[in-house]
Amino acid sequence: MTAPDAPAEATGGALSDECEYVRICRSGQVPNGYVRRFYAETDHGQLELALARLDGRAYATSNYCTHLDCLLSSGKLQDDGIRCSCHNSVFELEHGRPIQPPATEPIRTYPVREEDGQVLVGLTERDVVEGGPRRRRPPGSE
DSSP: OOOTTSOGGGGTOOOOOOOEEEEEEEGGGSOTTOEEEEEEEETTEEEEEEEEEETTEEEEEESBOTTTOOBGGGSEEETTEEEOTTTOOEEETTTOOEEESSOOSOOOEEOEEEETTEEEEEEOHHHHHHHOSOOOOOTTOO
């Protein structure tokens, strides 16, 4: 028996990889040099994001460090990366690759557009189903 909140693939359906841009916030809500937490609301559910602005460009990533699930939106921006506030892992904003340990796995990144003073993030059904809702790992599961 499949759990009711299992991904569509587990129930025989296929998840769509068609990208839809979703309004996240006003452009001014993420000043240059800052990162903030936002939630994307879609027909497929809710996805928690870290939205950053560096050198005037907006970036969207998953909001949890792949090392120990700390919030990236609580971290800081440096050079071309986002630094986790817990253990100082740094991830490259463009592609999500870890550029400073201890993290070794990449974070998810999402395409961003800005139109008419709004930040829009490109998400697929797969992104939302596989990436949210995010829950912290239980102790001892590392």
